[in-house]
Amino acid sequence: TKVFFCRPPLRRAARARTAAMATSRWEPCLQLKNGQLRAELKEARRCGGKALTDDDAVELARALPTLLRRHGARDERPLAISLFDASAQRLGDASCAALARSLSLGGEAYPLVASVQVLKLYRNNIGDQGARLLADWLRTAAAGLEELHLSHNRIGTDGAVALVRAAVASGRYPLKSRVRSGCGLWCRLEQNRVDVAAAMRRLAADDFGLDVQTFQDRDRHGAARPVVRVCDSHGREVVNLAWFQNQRARPEDLEEEDEEEEEQPWGHEEAWEAWPGVEEE
Secondary structure (H helix, E strand, O other), X not given: OOOOOOHHHHHHHHHHHHHHHHHHHHHHHEEEEOOEEEEEOHXXXXXXXXXXXXXHHHHHHHHHHHHHHHOOOEOOEOEEEEEEEOOOOOOOHHHHHHHHHHHOOOOOOOOOEEEEOEEEOOOOOOOHHHHHHHHHHHHHOOXXXXXXXXXXXXXXXXXXXXXXXXXXXXXXXXXXXXXOOOXXXXXXXXXXEOOHHHHHHHHHOOOOOOEEEEEEEEOOOOOEXXXXXXXXXXXXXXXXXXXXXXXXXXXXXXXXXXXXXXXXXXXXXXXXXXXXXXOOO
C-alpha cells in the first residue's frame, strides 16, 4: 500500500509563502541610510490604505529579524535604527508589547539591533499598560534612545510617571553621545490624560532625589513652549518633557471625553485637525 505524505510539506510551503508575503509587505517601509536603518510605517499604510492595528504590529515584530538580515544586520554586526516611526495608526497596548519584546534583550530582533535612536508612536491608542511596557523596555534595553514621541494617546498619570522613572533608573541619561552629550531624553507626552500636578508631585517625592522644574523656552519658530524638566540630584537633565502641561482634558472631564470619542474614532486623520495643542513633526 502506497502512502503519500503530501499535506505536511504543502502546509510548510504555505506557511513559508505566508511568511514571505508578510515580510515583503514591510520592505517599502525600510531604508538604509549612512549605515543606519529608518523604519517609517506610513509607507505600509499608503499601500494598504488603512491604519495599522495591533495585529499588524505583531506581524511586523515577527518579520523584523528577517528584514534586518536583508539589510545587512548580523549577530556580530548589529544595525542601529535611527528612526522607528509608527505614528498616526491604530496601535494599542498590544503593539507596545510586541515591539518592546522584539527589540528587548533576548527578543526576536536581538542581537540584530544595536540601538533605537528615535521612536515615534504618537497619535495612536496607547494607554497606561502600553506606557508601562515601554517603560520596562526603556529601563532595560533601549540603548541609545534619544527621543520618545507618545503625544495624542490615552496615557494617564501612572503611565507618564512610569516612563520618567524608567529613564532615570536606566542610568543612560544625560546622553553621552557626541551630538547630544549632556541632554536628557526628549519625551513628548502632551495631549494625553495626565494630571500634570499629580505627576510632578509623585516624581519630586521619589527616592531618586529628582528636581522637577517648569519653565518656558522657545521652539525653532519662536513660539513659547512650556517645558517640564526632570533633573537628577546633580542637576543634570534626565528627561525633557516639552509641552507636557498641554493635556487633553482635566481628570474630571475624561468620562465626557470618552463619549465624544465613540462618535469620532481614533486613527482617523481628519479628527486630529480639530484637536488643540502642538502637532508632532
